[in-house]
Amino acid sequence: MKAVLCRRWGGPESLSVEDAADPAPGPGEVAIRVEGCGVNFADTLIIQGKYQVRPDLPFTPGMEVAGAIAAVGEGVERYRVGDAVIGMVGTGGFAERVVCPERHLLSRPAAVDGVTAASMPVAYGTAHIALADRAGLKPGESLLVHGASGGVGLAAVEVGKAMGALVIATASSDDKLAIAREHGADHAIDYTKGEFRDTVKELTGGGADVIFDPVGGDVFDQSLRCISWGGRLLVIGFAAGRIPQAPANIVLVKNISVVGVHWGTYRDKGRTVLRDSFTRIFGWLEEGKLRPLVSRTYILDETARAIGDLAERRARGKIVVTP
Numbered sequence: 439m440k441a442v443l444c445r446r447w448g449g450p451e452s453l454s455v456e457d458a459a460d461p462a463p464g465p466g467e468v469a470i471r472v473e474g475c476g477v478n479f480a481d482t483l484i485i486q487g488k489y490q491v492r493p494d495l496p497f498t499p500g501m502e503v504a505g506a507i508a509a510v511g512e513g514v515e516r517y518r519v520g521d522a523v524i525g526m527v528g529t530g531g532f533a534e535r536v537v538c539p540e541r542h543l544l545s546r547p548a549a550v551d552g553v554t555a556a557s558m559p560v561a562y563g564t565a566h567i568a569l570a571d572r573a574g575l576k577p578g579e580s581l582l583v584h585g586a587s588g589g590v591g592l593a594a595v596e597v598g599k600a601m602g603a604l605v606i607a608t609a610s611s612d613d614k615l616a617i618a619r620e621h622g623a624d625h626a627i628d629y630t631k632g633e634f635r636d637t638v639k640e641l642t643g644g645g646a647d648v649i650f651d652p653v654g655g656d657v658f659d660q661s662l663r664c665i666s667w668g669g670r671l672l673v674i675g676f677a678a679g680r681i682p683q684a685p686a687n688i689v690l691v692k693n694i695s696v697v698g699v700h701w702g703t704y705r706d707k708g709r710t711v712l713r714d715s716f717t718r719i720f721g722w723l724e725e726g727k728l729r730p731l732v733s734r735t736y737i738l739d740e741t742a743r744a745i746g747d748l749a750e751r752r753a754r755g756k757i758v759v760t761p
């Protein structure tokens with residue numbers, strides 16, 4: 439099979455596409471014939487050795503796949519060869535085949551094609567667990583979503599609307615703001631044109647109840663200035679590059695919670711929450727409340743370009759690599 443290989447830490451240009459042996463599933467694992475692998479900001483970090491997880495070199499990046507089961511290892515009970523699945527693989531997805539433990543599989547809803555399915559787990563999974571499980575977002579509350587045209591950002595806009603929130607989106611250009619509005623945002627602010635905090639305070643009558651922040655840096659700092667009394671600030675990521683600090687005096691005085699979210703760890707530490715979350719997500723998908731945006735697909739040989747699009751802020755919604 440063909441697979442993308444990261445042989446040394448570096449940017450997307452350091453990746454190569456090579457022939458590799460078909461991986462065989464061990465006990466409790468399946469091999470998936472990959473139809474699509476979603477591209478994530480984490481892929482830009484993991485290949486530089488800057489992600490929370492630092493795999494041994496060489497390795498194949500790619501966190502989330504959809505496809506059909508090609509082989510089943512000993513002891514696998516719930517899946518058979520040919521089943522359409524989604525694999526939350528962590529690494530190994532940018533390849534024609536990948537091995538995945540049974541516990542990290544989801545059955546793919548019949549109505550969802552492989553490319554769309556590959557775009558969903560990380561983005562919608564993170565958005566829903568953050569807003570529902572970590573922030574306890576309630577209908578009628580206001581939700582501020584930063585980087586709202588990106589993978590997790592756009593999913594948070596849709597999930598926020600499905601949960602009955604008033605959604606305010608921020609992004610860096612008119613076309614990105616238009617995408618956020620098309621996917622349900624009630625208001626949209628270009629956060630590269632001056633401060634957003636006064637506009638957010640005006641729109642919410644004092645401050646946002648929940649803030650979903652995958653950007654970090656200055657955006658996080660300003661978010662502390664436009665959060666409501668009792669608000670929840672969700673720490674999703676640091677796409678802007680700087681990891682911000684939350685002064686404890688502001689947390690105290692404003693009576694707010696700064697809430698960490700690490701979706702990937704729910705695969706092992708929060709499996710029931712994760713499964714319930716996907717039941718909800720796929721239910722909304724069936725009801726037409728979620729409309730996943732795959733703005734572009736690339737073939738396996740173009741994986742470096744796909745990852746480069748995220749690193750260079752060119753992506754809209756999700757990008758998927760199709761082996």
Ligand SMILES: NC(=O)c1ccc[n+]([C@@H]2O[C@H](COP(=O)([O-])OP(=O)(O)OC[C@H]3O[C@@H](n4cnc5c(N)ncnc54)[C@H](OP(=O)(O)O)[C@@H]3O)[C@@H](O)[C@H]2O)c1
Binds near residue numbers: 561591679700
């Ligand atoms: N905690 C978790 O479990 C979890 C799960 C998934 C993702 N994440 C994190 O969430 C963040 C977004 O991930 P994603 O996969 O959704 O990425 P993405 O699709 O590339 O979206 C990132 C967004 O961040 C904004 N941004 C601001 N400054 C940027 C910069 N200097 N470079 C690139 N983008 C910048 C961009 O929007 P504008 O151009 O409009 O500013 C972009 O749309 C990442 O930090 C990622 O690690 C965390």
